[in-house]
Amino acid sequence: MEVLAKELIIEEDALSFANLRALIEHETQVLRIPGFISLEACKNISRGLKSTGYNDYLNAPSVGRIGMSYFETGRKQEIVEHYFSTALENINILRRACTPHPCPIDTLRCIFDEIWPGGSGLQDLYGKKMFVGLSRCMQPGVPLLAHHDMFGRHAPNTPEALSLISQFGINVYVDVPEVGGELAMWMNEISDEEFLERRGQHYGVPLDQLDPPDLTVKPQNGDLILFNARKMHAVLAGEGRDRLTISAFLGYRGINERLTVWS
Amino acid sequence: METVLGDQVALAGFDDFQTKGHEYVLKTTRENLSADHIRLLAKNEIRIIQVQSFISKLACEIISSGAIELGYKPYINVEKVRRIGMAYYETEHEESLIEQYFATARKCQEQLRAACDPVGSPMDTARCLLDEVWPAGAQLQTLFGKKMFVGLSRMVEPQTTFLAHHDIFADDAPGMQESESVVSQFGANVYVQMPDTGGELLMWHKNMTIAEFDEKRKGEYGINIKDLPPPDVVLKPNAGDLLIFDAHKLHAVASPQDKDRLALSFFVAYRGDDMPLTYWS
Numbered sequence: 001m002e003v004l005a006k007e008l009i010i011e012e013d014a015l016s017f018a019n020l021r022a023l024i025e026h027e028t029q030v031l032r033i034p035g036f037i038s039l040e041a042c043k044n045i046s047r048g049l050k051s052t053g054y055n056d057y058l059n060a061p062s063v064g065r066i067g068m069s070y071f072e073t074g075r076k077q078e079i080v081e082h083y084f085s086t087a088l089e090n091i092n093i094l095r096r097a098c099t100p101h102p103c104p105i106d107t108l109r110c111i112f113d114e115i116w117p118g119g120s121g122l123q124d125l126y127g128k129k130m131f132v133g134l135s136r137c138m139q140p141g142v143p144l145l146a147h148h149d150m151f152g153r154h155a156p157n158t159p160e161a162l163s164l165i166s167q168f169g170i171n172v173y174v175d176v177p178e179v180g181g182e183l184a185m186w187m188n189e190i191s192d193e194e195f196l197e198r199r200g201q202h203y204g205v206p207l208d209q210l211d212p213p214d215l216t217v218k219p220q221n222g223d224l225i226l227f228n229a230r231k232m233h234a235v236l237a238g239e240g241r242d243r244l245t246i247s248a249f250l251g252y253r254g255i256n257e258r259l260t261v262w263s
Numbered sequence: 264m265e266t267v268l269g270d271q272v273a274l275a276g277f278d279d280f281q282t283k284g285h286e287y288v289l290k291t292t293r294e295n296l297s298a299d300h301i302r303l304l305a306k307n308e309i310r311i312i313q314v315q316s317f318i319s320k321l322a323c324e325i326i327s328s329g330a331i332e333l334g335y336k337p338y339i340n341v342e343k344v345r346r347i348g349m350a351y352y353e354t355e356h357e358e359s360l361i362e363q364y365f366a367t368a369r370k371c372q373e374q375l376r377a378a379c380d381p382v383g384s385p386m387d388t389a390r391c392l393l394d395e396v397w398p399a400g401a402q403l404q405t406l407f408g409k410k411m412f413v414g415l416s417r418m419v420e421p422q423t424t425f426l427a428h429h430d431i432f433a434d435d436a437p438g439m440q441e442s443e444s445v446v447s448q449f450g451a452n453v454y455v456q457m458p459d460t461g462g463e464l465l466m467w468h469k470n471m472t473i474a475e476f477d478e479k480r481k482g483e484y485g486i487n488i489k490d491l492p493p494p495d496v497v498l499k500p501n502a503g504d505l506l507i508f509d510a511h512k513l514h515a516v517a518s519p520q521d522k523d524r525l526a527l528s529f530f531v532a533y534r535g536d537d538m539p540l541t542y543w544s
Contacts, residue, residue, distance in 0.1 A: 038381065040381060102388065107384075109391050122400060
């Protein structure tokens with residue numbers, strides 16, 4: 001394993017049990033697999049995503065997405081219902097947008113199932129299948145505010161959230177600007193209460209209210225990056241072009257338990 | 264002279280299967296495949312789920328040439344059938360072969376993915392779809408604490424067949440909780456190249472005991488189609504289709520006449536409505 005930046009970032013040719021475990025056991029904070037998809041695939045998928053069309057998040061304006069994030073439900077019943085009723089259809093929309101290439105999240109789901117002792121599967125909640133494979137479009141000049149991801153906040157008191165030991169973010173980079181668009185992370189973890197207080201009315205904490213990040217990673221087209229989503233993280237503003245990614249969460253509950261994915 | 268001619272006529276007759284039994288075939292699409300379809304199959308109410316145009320014609324062409332380039336090799340225990348990857352059936356309880364099977368499982372999966380590039384392995388899509396539609400999800404089968412292989416590619420050459428056989432995991436892995444717990448076993452095939460004539464999937468309704476099967480197969484891996492009554496279900500898949508069928512029932516493949524029949528295949532185990540589906544090859 002090639003270890004960079006004080007072992008906070010690992011770069012590898014392919015996902016393996018060893019490097020995934022290193023991430024899961026917090027031996028590293030970021031696992032990067034360059035060239036997870038080809039540049040040709042990036043080009044075609046980018047075109048497919050754009051022609052499918054991005055809409056803004058319900059609760060994070062100026063961030064475009066295809067599919068729906070469970071975060072958007074804000075625990076409102078009618079939005080939760082909408083999320084579940086469109087979940088499988090949205091997975092298929094993503095699949096079609098990636099044609100003729102496979103949806104990279106499909107490949108990843110299968111690889112997780114092959115390398116992880118407890119296997120892997122789509123997360124369910126309230127007896128229903130969740131959506132996975134959210135595609136996000138960040139416009140130039142717009143950062144993704146600093147936040148941490150806590151399944152438990154959005155699905156409180158559910159066995160699915162309570163059993164979670166840790167939560168990782170997954171991004172496949174389909175079209176990234178040459179300048180900007182870095183993933184930024186802060187090493188100290190804050191409680192969700194503190195986070196909610198600090199973010200105020202925003203969906204996250206503006207970057208100018210934080211110390212400089214402890215690490216930044218500049219993704220390249222085709223990269224797969226997995227990172228500890230319980231750490232505060234943000235996306236720095238890109239320059240010149242939209243930044244397109246396909247993303248998911250990975251839930252860990254023990255080595256012999258199924259890894260789960262959702263968006 | 265007469266005998267030779269007679270044989271030819273008989274052979275032609277056997278190769279010329281009319282489609283039949285389609286009340287046992289449930290036709291659907293990739294977007295509409297549902298848990299209900301799988302339950303119907305498990306309850307023996309249908310024999311085959313036909314997911315039409317599961318992959319595109321372009322994908323069929325790319326995968327066929329990728330697979331051919333990777334190279335088909337004969338089964339260890341059935342010389343006449345060629346495949347890429349290794350079927351657990353080939354291990355025949357032999358320790359060294361079982362070790363070989365597990366040692367090559369992951370590499371074979373990666374090779375198949377690479378051979379399907381840039382369109383992707385339809386095995387991956389099928390695995391994800393099953394995980395999405397089945398309430399308890401779907402996962403790769405493990406055995407002896409190890410991950411099994413999934414995604415065998417098989418070739419049926421012109422003028423050859425797959426003899427009639429049934430697939431029973433517990434025969435291949437006896438005395439194991441993983442195999443003994445299987446209630447229904449489905450075969451799942453994605454067809455990437457189909458002959459113009461022949462290549463039908465043939466199925467029989469009647470269950471056959473292992474003793475009867477062993478007697479009728481006369482030392483071969485399966486029973487000659489001529490030694491059986493006409494099949495009850497005959498379905499010719501199109502290139503690009505995914506068929507999921509009841510593999511506990513006797514089934515066979517009619518001889519392709521003009522070109523190789525290429526398919527990617529795996530098994531799916533059903534253990535109850537609340538249990539995860541599992542898959543392997």
